[in-house]
Amino acid sequence: MARTREWCMKLYRFIVLIFLITSSGVLAHEMRPAYLEIQEITDGQYDVLWKVPAKGMDQRLSLNLRFSDGVETLSEPVSGFVGGAHIQRMQVSKSGGLAGASIYIDGLERTLTDVLCRVEYANGTSLTHRLTPENSSYLIPEEPTIGEVIWTYLVLGVEHILLGIDHLLFVLALLLVVRSWKLLIGTITAFTLAHSITLGLASLGFVSVPGAPVEAIIALSIVFVAAEILRSYQGKPGLTERAPWVVAFSFGLLHGFGFAGALSEIGLPQSAIPMALLSFNIGVELGQLAFVAVLVGGYHLVRRLPLRMPDWSRYVAPYAIGSVAAFWVLERVVAFWP
Numbered sequence: 001m002a003r004t005r006e007w008c009m010k011l012y013r014f015i016v017l018i019f020l021i022t023s024s025g026v027l028a029h030e031m032r033p034a035y036l037e038i039q040e041i042t043d044g045q046y047d048v049l050w051k052v053p054a055k056g057m058d059q060r061l062s063l064n065l066r067f068s069d070g071v072e073t074l075s076e077p078v079s080g081f082v083g084g085a086h087i088q089r090m091q092v093s094k095s096g097g098l099a100g101a102s103i104y105i106d107g108l109e110r111t112l113t114d115v116l117c118r119v120e121y122a123n124g125t126s127l128t129h130r131l132t133p134e135n136s137s138y139l140i141p142e143e144p145t146i147g148e149v150i151w152t153y154l155v156l157g158v159e160h161i162l163l164g165i166d167h168l169l170f171v172l173a174l175l176l177v178v179r180s181w182k183l184l185i186g187t188i189t190a191f192t193l194a195h196s197i198t199l200g201l202a203s204l205g206f207v208s209v210p211g212a213p214v215e216a217i218i219a220l221s222i223v224f225v226a227a228e229i230l231r232s233y234q235g236k237p238g239l240t241e242r243a244p245w246v247v248a249f250s251f252g253l254l255h256g257f258g259f260a261g262a263l264s265e266i267g268l269p270q271s272a273i274p275m276a277l278l279s280f281n282i283g284v285e286l287g288q289l290a291f292v293a294v295l296v297g298g299y300h301l302v303r304r305l306p307l308r309m310p311d312w313s314r315y316v317a318p319y320a321i322g323s324v325a326a327f328w329v330l331e332r333v334v335a336f337w338p
Contacts, residue, residue, distance in 0.1 A: 033114040033130075033156075034063055036103070040122040044097055045074070050088040053113065060086035061111060068102035070094055099142045108136035116156070118269055126269045128152045128276070149269055153276045157283020160262055161291070166218055166328060167255055168291055169321050173225035174248055175295055176317060177232060177240045188292060190245040194252025195259060196281055202260030203268065203277055211261040212336055218258050219328035221251040226322030233314065259284060 035051040052060045058081065071094045079088040094101055098119065105115050108131060115131040117138055129138050130152045161167055171191070178184045201207040225247065228240035240247045259280075268276045 033116050034061065034105070034108075036065065036105075036115055036117040037120070038092075038098065038118070039120045040097075041091075042122070044095055045091065045093045046098065048088075048090050048092055050077075050090075052086045052088075054081055054084050054086050061113065062107045063111065063113075063115070064106040066104040066106055067092060068104070071098070071101050098140045101140050103131075103138045103140065105131055105136045109133045114156075114159075116152070120269075126272070128269050128272075130155060146272060146275060149272045149276055150279045153279035154283040154286075157280040157285075158287040158290075159283075160259065160280075161284045161287035164258070164262075166215075166222065166325070167258070167288075169325065170218070170222050170225065170251065170255065171288060171291060172295065173222055173229060173318070173321050174240070174244055175292065176229050177225065178244050179241070183244055184296075187244040187248045188288070190249040191252040191255070192285055192288070194249040195256030195284075198253045198256030199259045199263070199281060199284075200277060202257055203263055204273070207257075209257050211257075212332065214254060214257045214261065216329055216332040216336075217254050218251075219325050219332055221254060222325035223322050223329060224251075226318045226325060229318040230315070230322075233318075 034053060035049075037049040037051075039047045039049075041047055048065075050065045052063050054060050060081075065088075071092050074091040074093055077088045077090040079086060081087070103117060108115060111133055113133075115136075117129045117131060118126060119128075119140060120126040127141065128149045131138055171188075174187055174191070175184070178187055198207065202209070225240055228238040228247075231238045232241045263277075263280060
């Protein structure tokens with residue numbers, strides 16, 4: 001039995017390390033949905049913007065937009081690669097409007113990405129819908145509903161934080177420093193308030209910062225906290241251990257700009273900006289709380305097991321987190337230059 005437990009713990013540590021290392025190049029801040037915007041310009045005529053994530057400089061995800069019968073293409077699509085995405089523009093028309101027409105995204109079922117679809121009408125109303133690999137078509141309804149906007153952006157917020165491994169590693173690093181429930185609550189609250197402030201300001205256009213430096217500094221914030229954990233283990237408590245809420249709030253402001261950068265790629269419905277922004281932020285918080293709950297629950301579960309861990313094992317997590325984050329720093333700094 002003891003030998004079985006020992007092998008289980010070795011397997012657990014191996015899985016954690018593989019997760020941390022492989023996440024560096026795959027999932028770090030990789031919530032990149034495709035985006036479809038259909039804007040009514042006159043009765044029955046629409047401008048179409050189709051944005052697909054790029055793969056390198058001249059390749060894109062194999063996603064193709066298709067409308068149901070009755071929707072006529074008025075102009076040949078004009079396309080090109082812009083800012084890490086493939087952009088396609090065209091005009092379509094349908095007698096009586098697009099209500100009742102269907103949108104199909106061919107190839108979506110073979111990917112892991114989503115498509116955010118927004119239809120804006122000439123009278124100022126709009127509707128938003130999220131297409132997934134499991135549901136790659138959309139029947140445009142007669143009237144948009146606010147409930148659809150709320151649900152779409154709520155789910156996008158949850159997905160963004162759970163797929164934003166750099167944000168999750170920062171939260172994980174903070175949890176390794178926090179020593180009490182009171183400090184844990186204060187730390188998570190400070191991080192939440194901070195990134196909510198900058199997410200709102202940046203999304204509403206009050207503040208604008210370049211995305212590439214922000215992403216590099218976000219990675220650097222993880223390196224900083226990982227180093228603080230090692231200092232704490234060596235009996236030299238730093239600022240993060242003495243006042244984790246200060247560090248959480250300070251770096252949380254930067255992480256908020258990171259959230260805003262992802263949200264800007266998706267866009268906000270002009271007729272429901274406050275509701276969409278609030279829903280996205282709530283989704284981010286729900287995902288973050290779920291992550292913290294799983295970590296805390298898993299920690300207390302492991303503590304109940306009759307396992308003896310060597311002293312060096314506590315250094316595994318901070319070294320792994322710091323190494324992955326340091327790689328992100330270099331990768332993102334190099335990306336400053338084309």
